[in-house]
């Protein structure tokens with residue numbers, strides 16, 4: 001499925017031995033977060049005195065080279081990959097953002113979306129700030145910079161209390177690395193340990209990629225300040241209520257990531273098992289739409305006893321879809337991107353599992369591919385409930401009018417995409433699948449910290465046992481009051 005897109009991934013590195021290779025580690029971490037954003041990337045690096053900064057349009061593997069990384073020496077780094085919903089890709093929107101003043105330098109990398117961006121921007125403009133981008137993340141750095149004279153801790157907490165929406169932040173100054181997660185924990189952020197240092201990352205797969213170990217997730221409403229003394233954690237004072245984005249598990253996160261105590265691949269397999277129980281069908285083979293439908297297909301096969309087969313191959317070398325400008329061309333890209341394995345399909349009754357249906361166009365093309373390859377029947381199963389409402393928290397969804405499930409009942413959608421049968425997982429079934437994947441052991445380790453550990457008890461080693469999930473795009477019930485229908489920026 002390629003119709004929803006995440007906006008960003010963030011990483012932060014602090015090397016306590018002051019080795020100057022933080023940018024190299026951040027670069028490898030960003031490679032592992034590339035799936036979260038492919039339009040632009042950037043790094044900010046401090047050697048304790050100066051902050052160097054680099055941003056470029058393109059993939060991590062394309063834009064960094066020896067010379068670029070060689071010019072970014074220091075023991076503190078933050079990095080970012082971006083998929084922007086703010087119109088065309090422009091360098092001005094690339095992150096991290098950096099603010100320099102006589103008080104010092106601040107850099108910010110943000111994953112998420114602010115729902116009070118417009119009033120905050122107006123307020124800042126009225127009080128003298130100027131903006132260089134159309135990114136809501138620039139509001140965050142302007143607010144921190146504005147309050148910096150009160151001290152960093154105060155500037156951060158004041159800023160965080162003014163902004164509303166979803167945010168997983170990596171912030172740095174010349175001397176410290178800071179992580180923060182919004183009071184609902186909508187976007188992920190975790191803490192890891194490397195030799196002689198610490199890592200903050202959107203997903204644990206980035207910590208694995210640099211040879212580190214996941215320590216724990218940052219709790220909703222938690223700030224961590226990392227320096228030579230270790231990790232200081234405190235809650236920024238808001239009432240917290242965990243509402244992690246369900247789509248992180250369904251689609252966005254890498255299958256090898258563990259997020260808020262839930263291994264993502266396990267969650268997908270469980271969703272497939274629940275789907276098989278809720279909407280079983282007589283068939284010869286189960287296949288998944290690469291990549292995020294594969295886990296659910298394995299689970300469906302296990303629970304139903306119907307053999308699993310590869311069925312569809314994805315061309316991994318297709319570039320970003322924005323090179324196909326029109327809707328028609330984007331749809332045609334499905335044929336270039338995905339192809340059926342005829343020997344798995346021909347003459348068979350096929351169950352195909354995808355993670356979601358957004359506009360329905362990709363699903364229709366997929367079914368055409370299977371029929372052309374000789375499938376006798378095609379039964380479409382979806383491992384998320386129908387998407388009926390837009391997302392305002394960092395996921396690029398179409399307007400409501402373009403969401404097929406907002407406009408049509410399941411039977412009408414089945415006819416439109418040309419399937420023999422169609423079923424979505426129920427909301428209850430999806431939450432049951434997530435909750436059954438709580439990881440009981442081994443996620444929290446001792447680490448040197450000072451002050452109050454707000455995280456303790458908020459996200460316990462038992463993971464999501466007390467956690468809720470955002471269900472906004474399914475039910476229209478968002479983690480915070482929405483002011484009317486916000487325009488899509």
Ligand code: SF4
Pocket residue numbers: 186244245246247248390391392393394395470471472473474
């Ligand atoms: S509205 Fe949907 S996509 Fe957006 S954060 Fe909530 S669950 Fe995720």
